[in-house]
Amino acid sequence: MNGHPERVLIVDDEEHVCALFQRILQKEGYEVECAPTGEDGLARLAGQPFDLVMTDLKLPGIDGMELLRRGRDLCPETSFVMLTAFGTVQTAVEAMKQGAYDYLVKPVDKDEIIMVVAKALEVQRLTREVARLRSQLDLSLDFNEIVGHSKSMKAVFRLMKMVADSNATILIQGESGTGKELIARAIHGASRRKERRFVAVNCASVPESLLESELFGYVRGAFTGAAADKKGLFEEAHEGTLLLDEIGDTSTAFQSALLRVLQESEIRPVGSNKTVKVDVRVIVATNKDLKREVERKTFREDLFYRLSVVPIALPPLRSRRDDIPLLAAHFIEKYSRAYSVEPKRLAPVSLRLLLDHSWPGNVRELENVIERAVLINPGAEIAPDSLFPSALTMLDENRSFTSLNDTMRGARELMEREKIAEALQRTSGNRSHAARLLGISRSALYNKIKSLRLAN
Ligand SMILES: Nc1ncnc2c1ncn2[C@@H]1O[C@H](COP(=O)(O)OP(=O)(O)OP(=O)(O)O)[C@@H](O)[C@H]1O
Ligand SMILES: [Mg+2]
Known part of the structure; x- marks a missing residue:
C-alpha cells in the first residue's frame, strides 16, 4: 500500500518447511518472518501487523485453528492461509468458514505458494479499495442527502455553498445528532478537494496521550512500541479534508499544538525534529458552546478565534x-x-x-x-x-386525538369549500357541470353545499 514490502508470517513447527517458504517468498519481494509455534506466532502478530499469515493446522500448543481465531480478533485485516496434511483437509475447510482465505495441502509446490499468497494479498487490496471507493461514493451523494427547508437550515446551506471552495477552517457547532458530520462531509464533497480523502477523527474517543501521535504521526523510537515511522492523519488527509470532531473535549496542550499547525500548515511528527508541510482543510465540530468554554478557560481563546472565522451553528431539531x-x-x-x-x-x-x-x-x-x-x-x-x-x-x-380530529375536520371542510367554489366558478354556477368536474353526483354536491352552508 504505502510502498513497503508486504509482510508474511509463516507458522510451522518443521524448521525446513519454514525455511523453504521463507526463501521462496523473500525472492518474490515479501518481508517474511517465521514462528515455530502458535504462541510465538500470536506474539509476533500482536507486536507488528502482518498482511498475511500462513499457518500449519497441526501445531504443538495453540494449533492453527486457534491461531486463526485469535489472530483475526487481533488483526481483522490480516489474511490467513492454512497449511494442511492430506488427511486433515476437512479441518482446513472448517478454517475457511472461520475466515481463512484459502488452504494448501502439503507438500506444496513453489508456484502454488507464490500464487496463493499473491492472490490473497490482491483480494485484500481490492477489499480495501472498494471500501474506500464506496465511502467516496457515499460522500458524493451526501449533498443531496441533507434534508431541510426551514429558514435556519436554508441559511446553513447558503453559508456552506459560500465557503465550500475556500480553504477556510470551519467550526460547526450543534447539539448531538444535529448533523454536524453530515454537513462536514457535504462541505468536503462540494469542494475542490472532493477527489481526495475526507478523514474524520473523534478527538474525545482517542486517549489524550495518543491524540498527537494519531494526528501528526511519529518516528521510530519516539516512545516504547514505536517500532517504525507512522504517518499521522494530517498526512493521510493531505490535499483533502480533516474533521476534528468533539474539539471541545481536547486539552489546552493539544489545542496549542493544533493552533501551530493551522498557522504554519506544517506538522511535526512526535519524536521528530523535522516538520512536514501539509495541505489540509480542517473542519472542527463540537456539541459544546465553545465561547463558554473559553470563558471557563477550558478552551484556548486564540484557537477559538482562529477557528471561528466561519462558524456554522446547527439548530436543534425542536x-x-x-x-x-x-x-x-x-x-x-x-x-x-x-x-x-x-x-x-x-x-x-x-x-x-x-x-x-x-x-x-x-x-x-x-x-x-x-x-x-x-x-x-x-x-x-x-x-x-x-x-x-x-x-x-x-x-x-394531552387529548391530541380529539383536537387532531377537530383539526382534520376543519382542514377537510376548508378544502371542500375551496374546491366546490372553484368548480362552480369555472362552470359559471352550473351545478351539474360542477358535480362532473368534482367527480361526485349532482345530489352529493347539493348536500355538500347545504352542509357546508355554501352560499352560491
Ligand atoms: N438534515 C439532515 N438530513 C438528513 N439526514 C440528517 C440530517 N441531519 C442529520 N442527519 C442524519 O442524522 C444522523 C446524525 O447526524 P450526524 O452524525 O452528522 O450528527 P452529529 O451532529 O455529528 O452528532 P454527534 O454530535 O452525536 O456526533 C446521521 O445518520 C445523519 O445522516
Ligand atoms: Mg458527530
Whole structure:
C-alpha cells in the first residue's frame, strides 16, 4: 500500500518447511518472518501487523485453528492461509468458514505458494479499495442527502455553498445528532478537494496521550512500541479534508499544538525534529458552546478565534419543527429501500406526534424512531404506537386525538369549500357541470353545499 514490502508470517513447527517458504517468498519481494509455534506466532502478530499469515493446522500448543481465531480478533485485516496434511483437509475447510482465505495441502509446490499468497494479498487490496471507493461514493451523494427547508437550515446551506471552495477552517457547532458530520462531509464533497480523502477523527474517543501521535504521526523510537515511522492523519488527509470532531473535549496542550499547525500548515511528527508541510482543510465540530468554554478557560481563546472565522451553528431539531415532516419522509424512503418494504405513509396522527416530540437526540433520534417504525409497523400506514411504544397514552393524556380530529375536520371542510367554489366558478354556477368536474353526483354536491352552508 504505502510502498513497503508486504509482510508474511509463516507458522510451522518443521524448521525446513519454514525455511523453504521463507526463501521462496523473500525472492518474490515479501518481508517474511517465521514462528515455530502458535504462541510465538500470536506474539509476533500482536507486536507488528502482518498482511498475511500462513499457518500449519497441526501445531504443538495453540494449533492453527486457534491461531486463526485469535489472530483475526487481533488483526481483522490480516489474511490467513492454512497449511494442511492430506488427511486433515476437512479441518482446513472448517478454517475457511472461520475466515481463512484459502488452504494448501502439503507438500506444496513453489508456484502454488507464490500464487496463493499473491492472490490473497490482491483480494485484500481490492477489499480495501472498494471500501474506500464506496465511502467516496457515499460522500458524493451526501449533498443531496441533507434534508431541510426551514429558514435556519436554508441559511446553513447558503453559508456552506459560500465557503465550500475556500480553504477556510470551519467550526460547526450543534447539539448531538444535529448533523454536524453530515454537513462536514457535504462541505468536503462540494469542494475542490472532493477527489481526495475526507478523514474524520473523534478527538474525545482517542486517549489524550495518543491524540498527537494519531494526528501528526511519529518516528521510530519516539516512545516504547514505536517500532517504525507512522504517518499521522494530517498526512493521510493531505490535499483533502480533516474533521476534528468533539474539539471541545481536547486539552489546552493539544489545542496549542493544533493552533501551530493551522498557522504554519506544517506538522511535526512526535519524536521528530523535522516538520512536514501539509495541505489540509480542517473542519472542527463540537456539541459544546465553545465561547463558554473559553470563558471557563477550558478552551484556548486564540484557537477559538482562529477557528471561528466561519462558524456554522446547527439548530436543534425542536427549534426547526418545519423540517420534521420532510426528514420523516426522507427516512421512511431510506429505510423502506434498505429493508425492501413498500414505502409506508405516516398516519396523520403519527405526524402530529412527531411534531410534538421534543427530540433531545435531534435528527439522529428521529432517524432511529423511523427506522424502527418501518420495521415493526404492520400496515401501510405508520401507526403512532410503532413510533413510540407509549404513544396512545401520550395522546390520551394531552387529548391530541380529539383536537387532531377537530383539526382534520376543519382542514377537510376548508378544502371542500375551496374546491366546490372553484368548480362552480369555472362552470359559471352550473351545478351539474360542477358535480362532473368534482367527480361526485349532482345530489352529493347539493348536500355538500347545504352542509357546508355554501352560499352560491
Ligand atoms: N438534515 C439532515 N438530513 C438528513 N439526514 C440528517 C440530517 N441531519 C442529520 N442527519 C442524519 O442524522 C444522523 C446524525 O447526524 P450526524 O452524525 O452528522 O450528527 P452529529 O451532529 O455529528 O452528532 P454527534 O454530535 O452525536 O456526533 C446521521 O445518520 C445523519 O445522516
Ligand atoms: Mg458527530
